[in-house]
Amino acid sequence: MAQDKPVRVRFAPSPTGYLHVGGARTAIYNYFFAKATGGTFYLRIEDTDRKRYNEEALKDLMRDLKWLGLQWDEGPGCEGGCGPYFQSERLDIYHREIQKLLDSGDAYYCFCTEERLQEVRAAQEKAGVSVTGYDRHCRNISREEAEARIAAGEKAVIRFKVPETGVTEFDDMIRGHIEYQNELLDDLVLIKRDGYPTYHFASVVDDHLMGTTHVLRGDEWISSTPKHMLLYKAFGWEPPKWVHLPVILDKNGGKLSKRKGAASVGDFRDLGYLPETLVNYLALLGWNPGDDREVMTVKEMVDCFTLERINPKSASFDEKKLQWMNGQHIHQCDDEFLAGFMMEGLKAKGINVDGEPKERIAEIVKLLKPRAHFMQDLADQSVYFFVAPATYDEKGKSKQWGPGSKEIASAVRNALANVETFTTPNIEKAFMDLTVSRGCKLGDLVGAVRLAVSGVTAGPGLWELFEVVGKEETLRRIDVALPMMG
RNA sequence: GGCGAUAUCGUCUAGUGGUCUAGGACGCUGGCCUCUCACGCCGGUAACAUGGAUUCGAAUUCCAUUAUCGCUACCA
Numbered sequence: 070m071a072q073d074k075p076v077r078v079r080f081a082p083s084p085t086g087y088l089h090v091g092g093a094r095t096a097i098y099n100y101f102f103a104k105a106t107g108g109t110f111y112l113r114i115e116d117t118d119r120k121r122y123n124e125e126a127l128k129d130l131m132r133d134l135k136w137l138g139l140q141w142d143e144g145p146g147c148e149g150g151c152g153p154y155f156q157s158e159r160l161d162i163y164h165r166e167i168q169k170l171l172d173s174g175d176a177y178y179c180f181c182t183e184e185r186l187q188e189v190r191a192a193q194e195k196a197g198v199s200v201t202g203y204d205r206h207c208r209n210i211s212r213e214e215a216e217a218r219i220a221a222g223e224k225a226v227i228r229f230k231v232p233e234t235g236v237t238e239f240d241d242m243i244r245g246h247i248e249y250q251n252e253l254l255d256d257l258v259l260i261k262r263d264g265y266p267t268y269h270f271a272s273v274v275d276d277h278l279m280g281t282t283h284v285l286r287g288d289e290w291i292s293s294t295p296k297h298m299l300l301y302k303a304f305g306w307e308p309p310k311w312v313h314l315p316v317i318l319d320k321n322g323g324k325l326s327k328r329k330g331a332a333s334v335g336d337f338r339d340l341g342y343l344p345e346t347l348v349n350y351l352a353l354l355g356w357n358p359g360d361d362r363e364v365m366t367v368k369e370m371v372d373c374f375t376l377e378r379i380n381p382k383s384a385s386f387d388e389k390k391l392q393w394m395n396g397q398h399i400h401q402c403d404d405e406f407l408a409g410f411m412m413e414g415l416k417a418k419g420i421n422v423d424g425e426p427k428e429r430i431a432e433i434v435k436l437l438k439p440r441a442h443f444m445q446d447l448a449d450q451s452v453y454f455f456v457a458p459a460t461y462d463e464k465g466k467s468k469q470w471g472p473g474s475k476e477i478a479s480a481v482r483n484a485l486a487n488v489e490t491f492t493t494p495n496i497e498k499a500f501m502d503l504t505v506s507r508g509c510k511l512g513d514l515v516g517a518v519r520l521a522v523s524g525v526t527a528g529p530g531l532w533e534l535f536e537v538v539g540k541e542e543t544l545r546r547i548d549v550a551l552p553m554m555g
Numbered sequence: 556g557g558c559g560a561u562a563u564c565g566u567c568u569a570g571u572g573g574u575c576u577a578g579g580a581c582g583c584u585g586g587c588c589u590c591u592c593a594c595g596c597c598g599g600u601a602a603c604a605u606g607g608a609u610u611c612g613a614a615u616u617c618c619a620u621u622a623u624c625g626c627u628a629c630c631a
Contacts, residue, residue, distance in 0.1 A: 083631050118630055183629075190628095199557045201627060226629050244560070253558060253627090261629040268631050292559055292626035313560085315624095320566075322623070350567095353580095357568060361579050380568080383624065387566045390581040400594080439594040465591095500590075515590040527592030 076108025077280045080134070080141070081272065083115045084127035087333035090325060090386065091287065091317040093137060094351040098314060098379065099285045100139045101352065105374040108282070112144030113275060114155045117265045133334040137344045138367060151279040156271050163266040166274050166304075167227055167259060171212065175303040176259055178215035178225040179207040202255025203228070227260040229270075229300065237295035242283075242312045243379050249295040257296055269293060273300045281309050283376075288313040288383075312376055315355055315383040325386055337391075341443030343402070346395040354384045364397040396442045407447060408434045414448025420455050429454075432537055436529035450528065454537055457546050458524025465526040466553070469516040475554035478517045480507065482547045491540035496532040521550035 080096040082088070103110035112134070116122050131145065143149030153159055170176035186203070193201045207215075208230060219225055231254045238248040259270040266274070276284060291313050301308040319325045325332045331340060337347055349365055357380075358365065358373045399407070408430045415422050422430070433451050441447055484499045485491075504511055515531050522543055528534060535543045 081631095085631075115631065121630065179629090186629085194556085197556065201557075228629095241560095247559075249558075255627085258629050263629080265629090267629070272631095287625090288560065289625050289631090315561080318624085324624095354567065359569090361569085363567090363580055382561055384568090385566060387581065390567065393581055396594085440592070442593090497590095511590050513590095519591065525592090529592085531590055 074282060076103055076106040077111070077282045078103050078108065078285060079111045079113050079276075079279065079281055080139075081113040081115050081275075081286075082130055083118065083121070084130060085118065085121040085123055086126050087327070087335055088130050088133040089333055090337070090347075090351060093133070093334050093347070094317060094354065095285060095287060095314055096134060096139050097137070097348055097352050098312075098356070098376075101371050101374040102283065102285065102376060103142070104371045109142045109149075110139075111149065111151070111279065112141035112154060113279070114145065114157075115268065115271065116155055116157045117261075117268065117271055119157075119263065119265065129335060133338075136338060137334065137348055139348075156266070156275065159271075159275070160264065160266075162278065163260065163271060163274060164264075167266075167270070170229070170259070170303055171227070173303065175230050176227050177208055177212075177230055177256075178210065178219065179203075179228045179256075179258070180210070180215075180218065180223055180225050181206055200253060203257075205256055208256065224262050226258045226262050228256040229259050229296070229303075231256050231296070231299060237298050239294055239298050239308070239311055241291070241294075242310055242376050243381050244291075244313060247291065247294070249292075251295075251299075254296055254299075269296055269300070273297050273304075276309055277301070277304070277306045283310045283312055285312040285314060285376075288315055312379070314379065315381060317351075317354060318383055318385045320385055320387065322385060331388070341445045342391065342395050343398050343444065346391065346398045349398065350391050350394050354386065355380045355382075364394060364401075392442050399441050399444070400439065402438075404431055404434045404438070407438060407441075410444055411437075411447035411451060414445055415451065415455065418448060418452065420452065422455060425455075429537065432533075436533055436537070440529070453523045453525075457542070457549070458522075460524060461520055461550070461553075462525045465516075465520045469520045469526070470550075470554040472555045474517040475551055477514060478521065478547060478551060478554055481514055481518050482544060482551075485535070485540070485547075486544055488540070491536060491543075493530075493532040493536050496535050500532070517550075517554060518547055522546045 078099045080092075080099050082092055082096075100110050102108070112131075114127065116127075134141070141147065143151065144154045148154070167176060181203075185206075189204050189206075190201065207228070215225065232251045235251045236248050237251055237254075238246065240246050257269055258267050260266055275281075294311060294313075298308055317325055319329060323329070327333065327336070331337055334347065338344070345366070348367060349363075349370070352365075352370055353363060356374075356378055358370065359375075359378060362369070408427075411434060412422050412425075412430065433454050434447070437447055437450050440450065480503060481500070484503045485496065488495050488499045500511060500514055503509075503514060507514075516526070519528070519531055519534070520526060522538055523534060538546070
């Protein structure tokens with residue numbers, strides 16, 4: 070399947086809401102495909118619905134795409150030769166192009182009102198006819214009459230004159246050959262009453278004019294593709310290659326929606342996922358590299374990306390696996406980056422870490438890194454290295470601070486007090502010696518003091534933990550907790 | 556209703572007529588490691604939607620059925 074011309078693909082969102090992970094994945098595949106083939110990835114804003122336009126959504130959209138690392142080669146902010154990249158700024162182009170269709174007789178003015186359309190629809194429903202849609206009431210109004218009526222102030226839309234017979238077929242790169250009977254298609258609106266183009270018209274005109282070679286879009290567009298094919302034909306343009314992507318469903322096979330949980334890129338960022346994780350996971354949801362690799366960098370994925378390995382089946386989003394993958398990516402982050410993220414998190418909690426030695430921060434990151442599943446785990450779990458616990462885990466209290474624990478904790482405290490150089494090996498030795506002299510197990514010694522020093526029952530190895538907290542502070546925290554023990 | 560797409564473990568997937576008593580990953584689970592929790596390592600669990608047809612042979616091809624999703628807007 071040789072590419073005769075350089076690949077040009079686009080992500081063409083409508084700025085009506087947040088960037089849904091499904092949309093994000095469409096953007097990812099477009100981006101991967103462009104990068105894998107040395108082509109161009111451009112961003113086009115489909116803002117032809119003035120009622121649903123949302124300025125905030127547009128800003129978020131671009132921010133989230135950038136956060137994911139999907140920087141466009143052309144588009145808002147980096148104009149290329151095919152702008153403008155906002156459809157709302159291309160109205161003159163659509164009006165110029167529609168004239169061609171009007172001239173050739175492939176499009177016509179339609180004066181039907183919303184009310185009449187509704188009546189037609191209702192009647193069709195009642196009659197139970199199989200073919201529904203616009204009844205082509207205005208199809209045969211002459212151009213002269215139509216223009217006269219418009220000149221007289223009547224409002225109209227412009228519809229496409231779809232052939233009444235025949236078959237329209239196209240090949241989808243991941244689904245193969247698809248055919249539609251033209252008689253099932255209705256005369257879709259091309260230019261709306263407000264003068265704006267519909268999606269169908271604008272996307273066809275733009276994909277052609279902007280040189281799109283492959284259209285990668287959600288599979289909800291499959292049924293519209295024959296209409297788009299017919300438009301290309303009417304214009305005499307060569308259609309792009311079609312690549313309809315499967316959708317992403319939630320755990321239960323329903324739509325992934327905000328109401329049911331996280332659904333947008335921003336949601337997952339707030340939850341503590343790395344962009345690398347999200348891109349990796351989303352890419353693997355419906356595509357595979359051809360081998361067993363799963364945790365991959367963008368470069369690794371781009372290097373082996375092909376459209377042929379995209380699955381036609383829609384996939385359920387599994388947040389458990391996402392979590393696991395985030396842990397994997399956190400393990401691969403360099404410590405310095407994690408340290409920066411951790412310190413910001415601590416600052417946000419009101420903990421001043423400015424004076425902390427770099428080595429100490431690095432040591433903490435080293436201890437916490439293999440335990441982190443979310444980025445905020447770093448800050449959340451490191452608080453006790455900087456501030457003594459104000460409260461203690463309730464379950465831990467009843468389990469670790471029961472009868473006899475005070476005596477054990479005191480013994481540990483005294484043993485620790487005698488450790489001159491408070492380092493991990495020395496601390497460990499103190500504990501070991503204590504098990505010998507007391508004739509007990511290590512497990513008997515650690516629970517109570519871990520809770521006393523950290524406030525929680527889970528965490529890094531105790532010796533390391535104590536070393537980083539420091540001798541004086543460790544002893545002090547044990548002293549504070551001693552009276553609470555039984 | 557009509558049209559279309561899809562159909563392998565709970566989930567993501569490998570698999571393109573024999574090497575499949577179906578492989579990997581997440582999850583769940585047993586164990587190892589061990590001062591806790593993680594990490595890591597070893598093992599287990601679990602699937603070709605159904606019915607026909609083609610074929611010496613089908614998860615793989617074809618046809619039905621079923622189920623799910625999508626479209627059926629002057630929304631994208």
